[in-house]
Amino acid sequence: MAQSVAGPEIERLIQLLARLPGLGPRSARRAALHLIKKREQLLGPLSEALKLASERIVVCRTCGNVDTAEPCMVCRDAGRDPSIIVVVEDVSDLWALERAAAVRARYHVLGGVLSALDGVRPEHLNLEPLVVRAAEPEVKEIILALNATVDGQTTAHYVTEILSGLSVKVTKLAHGVPVGGELDYLDEGTLSAAMKQRTAF
Ligand code: ZN
Numbered sequence: 333m334a335q336s337v338a339g340p341e342i343e344r345l346i347q348l349l350a351r352l353p354g355l356g357p358r359s360a361r362r363a364a365l366h367l368i369k370k371r372e373q374l375l376g377p378l379s380e381a382l383k384l385a386s387e388r389i390v391v392c393r394t395c396g397n398v399d400t401a402e403p404c405m406v407c408r409d410a411g412r413d414p415s416i417i418v419v420v421e422d423v424s425d426l427w428a429l430e431r432a433a434a435v436r437a438r439y440h441v442l443g444g445v446l447s448a449l450d451g452v453r454p455e456h457l458n459l460e461p462l463v464v465r466a467a468e469p470e471v472k473e474i475i476l477a478l479n480a481t482v483d484g485q486t487t488a489h490y491v492t493e494i495l496s497g498l499s500v501k502v503t504k505l506a507h508g509v510p511v512g513g514e515l516d517y518l519d520e521g522t523l524s525a526a527m528k529q530r531t532a533f
Contacts, residue, residue: 342368394465396441396458398423406430406439413437415472417465419491421445421479429477437475440465445478445487452483454490462491466500476504480525 336343342364350360367375391397392404399405406412406426416437420426426439442457466474476491478484492502508526509518518526 394461395439396423396443396461397426397439411436414470416475417462417471417473418475418477419462420477421484421487425477425479435475442487445481445483446490447483447486457487459491459494463494463498466495466498471500473501473503476502478504480505480507480521 338346345367346357346360346364349355349363350357352360355363367378385400388400389398390400390402392399392402392407394403394407397404397406401408413436416435417440418426418429418435418437419440419442420429421442421444423441426441429435429439440458440462442459442462444452444457446452446454446457462474465471474491474495476488478488488504495502506529507522508529509515509522515523
């Protein structure tokens with residue numbers, strides 16, 4: 333164990349920063365030092381922002397998104413098409429689709445995907461409320477925007493199954509050649525999926 337070079341408060345700051353995704357112990361030290369140097373411009377406002385966020389964050393009971401109000405901003409937005417619900421694994425996927433302005437619809441966050449390996453079963457996911465929402469008369473289409481992994485696709489099949497008794501149309505994202513992608517650089521899985529899902533020109 334390396335000798336501490338700073339007091340327990342600073343060591344604690346470094347330890348907490350090191351738990352963030354993408355930050356190892358070395359980057360956490362660098363980040364902590366940066367915060368300390370920019371105490372007034374950064375450390376103070378950041379600690380205030382963290383405090384406010386931790387006090388006010390709620391998980392939307394309708395869709396599973398996180399926000400500081402219930403229902404969340406997406407569910408409250410009257411400009412969205414109420415006939416479409418986009419099903420995602422995690423809030424990060426919702427944010428990614430919103431950044432891409434891919435669709436002006438509502439969302440449903442599952443909070444994970446089914447995984448035999450990790451012991452994630454249907455009852456661990458936000459599935460029952462999805463069935464209830466999908467049965468609402470205004471809902472016409474459920475878009476499964478799940479990852480193209482084995483677990484993501486297993487979950488997509490499961491969701492399709494539990495919605496099969498309803499009159500909604502269930503669709504999923506196309507998998508294929510990315511925009512700007514060169515065939516030579518794609519992995520075999522992506523290429524074969526793109527070939528299988530080819531469309532008329
Ligand atoms: Zn919501």
